[in-house]
Amino acid sequence: MTNTATQTLRSDSTDPEALVAAMARSARVAQRQLAAMTSAERAAALHRAADRLEASADAVLEANAKDLAAGEARGLAKAMLDRLALNPERLAGIAAAVRAVADLPDPVGQVIDTHTQPNGLKFQRIRVPIGTIGIIYESRPNVTADAAALCVRAGNAALLRGGSEAVHSNRAIHAALVEGLAEGGVPADAVQLMPTQDRAAVGAMLAAAGLIDMIVPRGGKSLVARVQADARVPVLAHLDGINHTYVHAAADAGMAASIALNAKLRRTGICGAMETLLIDADFPQARELVGALIDKGCEVRGDDRIRALDGRVIAASANDWDTEYLDAVLSVAMVDGIDAALAHIARHSSGHTDAIVTADDAAAERFLAEVDSAIVMHNASSQFADGGEFGLGAEIGIATGRLHARGPVALEGLTTYKWQVRGQGQTRP
Amino acid sequence: MTNTATQTLRSDSTDPEALVAAMARSARVAQRQLAAMTSAERAAALHRAADRLEASADAVLEANAKDLAAGEARGLAKAMLDRLALNPERLAGIAAAVRAVADLPDPVGQVIDTHTQPNGLKFQRIRVPIGTIGIIYESRPNVTADAAALCVRAGNAALLRGGSEAVHSNRAIHAALVEGLAEGGVPADAVQLMPTQDRAAVGAMLAAAGLIDMIVPRGGKSLVARVQADARVPVLAHLDGINHTYVHAAADAGMAASIALNAKLRRTGICGAMETLLIDADFPQARELVGALIDKGCEVRGDDRIRALDGRVIAASANDWDTEYLDAVLSVAMVDGIDAALAHIARHSSGHTDAIVTADDAAAERFLAEVDSAIVMHNASSQFADGGEFGLGAEIGIATGRLHARGPVALEGLTTYKWQVRGQGQTRP
Structure with a gap:
């Protein structure tokens, strides 16, 4: 189901840079296949993923119980345990959110503008996926599904790195999602969960300019501050809301x-x-x-x-x-x-x-x-100030940077554009 | 004409970080004033700048002769001397390019999209200037005028750092531009030329995240590679054209x-x-x-x-x-x-x-x-592959990054957007 070479490296490697590079390279290949799928195919695959998530409820809740027990044993704060906890209703909500994202209008392929020059060259800007998005998050296991769904809807590969408190929950949710996506024709490497909780792997993601196209941190201020301070990859985030x-x-x-x-x-x-x-x-x-x-x-x-x-x-x-x-x-x-x-x-x-x-x-x-x-x-x-309230259907985050996307960022912010130029043999004088 | 505190610091300071910070802070203030001007006012000020550039032809050519003599003495390659050399025709071309940019349609204030939610909140995305743009370039003195004009047209402040080979030419061009812009009501701090050729000042610009909003390197591959490797500020550039x-x-x-x-x-x-x-x-x-x-x-x-x-x-x-x-x-x-x-x-x-x-x-x-x-x-x-050939009127550069702007980047790439939300007293349930 997944790329065997990467799978082997994932489990054996102790070098976080090599691990991230291998994951990102296989993600790039998978992303190209994902981008070549139709919008309807990507949407259908996300519905399959939501189905699998519901069908795997027992396994996910069992995994979550392990995380909760470990969290209690480690003396996690009540608020953090609450963010971590899943139950059948919350899991149904996560699946429903995946379906809602599947049903959002797809920005990929939209023509932004078009014009023809006097020499007959026709110029067109069209929306394309950004590529590979790294998501670094903390204790909420729903981010695994939310972020993966938003990335896949807009044709992007997702490299997910969740918090250690939620490691079992994240693995169970990820396994269910990937199974459903694969049934729908999405390559498994399009959505990858970091197999290690080694903190150096986060550093390797932040340094992976050229391999990862954008990082979205989801969590508290200390996480966002670290990501913004260390990243060589562009970051979509906000630090403060003053x-x-x-x-x-x-x-x-x-x-x-x-x-x-x-x-x-x-x-x-x-x-x-x-x-x-x-x-x-x-x-x-x-x-x-x-x-x-x-x-x-x-x-x-x-x-x-x-x-x-x-x-x-x-x-x-x-x-x-x-x-x-x-x-x-x-x-x-x-x-x-x-x-x-x-x-x-x-x-x-x-x-x-x-x-x-x-x-x-x-x-x-x-x-x-x-x-x-x-x-x-x-x-x-x-x-x-919220993507849902803005009518965007969902959000990957809110950005206070000045480039690319600002405010609530949903599917459009997970795309970029390219120029298509159509000629009839023109050469430049 | 210019901010006195900054002016003093500029000439006295030996600390490149303090120098860049002072320049960027005064640029931020000037940029807000520039952004509050109308599009017609910014265009008129650029026409004044072009006029002043032509009226200062003797001073600019004299300064250029100094740079050429110094370059010959240092044994600069013929190709580099040619890129550096100005004459009345080239200077007229530079002024004409400033006028052409002045006459380009202004993207600032454009409504990107608008919609109303069921609760009556009206959402509108409008184009706004990015803020402060750092331009780091090599021997071509025309970049001083080109880059400044593009930045000002779209309401941005420009921090210019030219090559040491062109230092006298750049200062003369900058002085003429700022004089004309000031006649048109643009604060002088909106277009600043780095007063030192200390290479550490380039490093300070690249590190000035939060003070400078975007860096555009204009020059050979080694310059672009250094900027991309060291910058903490987002960079708009391409390294290779393979x-x-x-x-x-x-x-x-x-x-x-x-x-x-x-x-x-x-x-x-x-x-x-x-x-x-x-x-x-x-x-x-x-x-x-x-x-x-x-x-x-x-x-x-x-x-x-x-x-x-x-x-x-x-x-x-x-x-x-x-x-x-x-x-x-x-x-x-x-x-x-x-x-x-x-x-x-x-x-x-x-x-x-x-x-x-x-x-x-x-x-x-x-x-x-x-x-x-x-x-x-x-x-x-x-x-x-050129902004002029694409019908964009000019270009600040060509970008191969995946975020914000790709391909030839002209005025629109020097803007971002903000969300304007208009209500009638709505509170969130």
Whole structure:
């Protein structure tokens, strides 16, 4: 089912660079076969993979029980054990997500633009898969299926490297997926799971420029920071979500409160959560807004003018303006007009998601034009920063880099393009 | 005219990292002002820059004479002196190129796509400048003007680092450009020329992730290789142009000969030149094709079957299939059908430009679909691999990487996008 030479190397090799190179080379060959399949064939193969995943529920849950027992024995935190745990419902959800990705429109082969030059040469840019994508992730075993499905849908090979806590779960999910994909004609080497938990293998993936085309880290900040610092391969990621909401002088007070409460408190641990609230000095209901946040259990760290509004506000330190709390904590500053708000955001935003609340459309358009973040919003909660909420169907991640793809990245971000030039014998004068 | 703090640091500092950081920070501020200008304002400022360049012709030519004298004294090769030399006609050409870039359609602000979700949130992706672009180049002083103009047209700041051979020419061109741009309202820090020829400053640019958004190397292979090996900033470049032309069994013999001669011999030193010719074993006029190339002065290095066609063919070594000659030398292999041609290209192409010559449209479409290079051509000379020939008006370079932009890169490749989300108070359930 899999390439025998690679299989042998995988199990025998102790050299992580040789291992990664062998995996990537076989992935490249498999990716070319995958790319030559039709969109319908790739979709059908993903449905087979979802079927196999459900049919293998017993094996996957048994493997997961092993990981959970080992995790408990190692004293893993409850939150991590929860991220790791599977049950029949969660497994059905994973299979359903694979089917949903299978049914997304395929960007591969789309004509981006076309034109004909006066000499008769016809130029066309068409979307093609990027090639081989490396996914480096932590304890969530669902990433094994999610990431593999997104890569395969867009014609890419996936090299998966999951966390050691989930090693048995990942192997069981991977085995089921590859079995289903193979039934659908996808070469097994198109989706490979790193056979070792040796951390040097991660380093070898990050160094594999030319062999791996893009790395997507999925996990906490320390993982992303390490990947960004060490990678020679382009990385699609975000490190911080230091997201601002600016309540303009002309904001509707009720809307401002409901957006601020939602942006901060709906889920505090996601990258789209608001971390800094900027309140215009001319917004009349500043006191009520700050009070409402504190009443709902949010710790507010404010500048002097915000502290003067409510005795419960804690003094913000200089660090607070550059801190992603991922908790029910919020830094709040009072700003004198939109220029001051834009200057604060230019200085402190991590370029993820920044929002304005205002009934003044001119102010809103200026904010949307001048704030230089991946996502800029008017009159909406920053918690909408999510591929599903954007209507993309899924996401491989959210990117705050400036090249290739920004914001929520789904299938299109897993493609690139090539130029097709059609002539009738033209030579260059 | 320029930021005083930076100016002081520029002339006094001996720490290349501090110098690059100071330049990049002032460039970031200037870039935001540049991005807030209208497209017409940026175009008008570039016309002013072109005017100033022509008005400064005496100063530029005098500076160039200094560089030429120094270059002769140092014994620079004639080809390098020619690349370095300016005269009134060449200078007029540089100014004309700046005006042509000024008149190109501006990609900034283009709406890429837009859609509304069922909850009423309206999503729009619009093109925005990338930010700060570092250009590292060698002896051609025209790059100072070309690269600056392309960056400014698309709202980007440019940090220019030219070769030491052209230091006086570059300074004179840069001074004239910045003067004209400033008359048009572009902050002087938007286009900065590295004030030192210290090679460590190049290293500092390559390391300046987060300060510089993209590096474009313009020059020979050793420069590009160093940049690609050392950069922590994303690089837009190509290292090799190992370009194939496959003459299919069903190729018209006259077309095959004229395309092959043009692709190899029109100009042998450009990256779009053909370096390997693949002749199908069923192409009847293989002998005539090889003979015509040799008759025109091309050295042909062939495999055994090609050698059997003409006694003048030299035996190719294994290295020849991976060599970019940039000279009147060509490797030629005979292949058994399109599968063998595709396999040879998959193994040896540098992903720049590969072409098929055939009257069989099905074979052509298969080639265009399966060859995974930035540019794939049917019945045309690979020497068309050029932004001007593609109708892009200009190019900052040709990219063989797989992310962001591929093939000839002009203004669109100097932009990225952001998501604008317009709501009416939506919060996430």
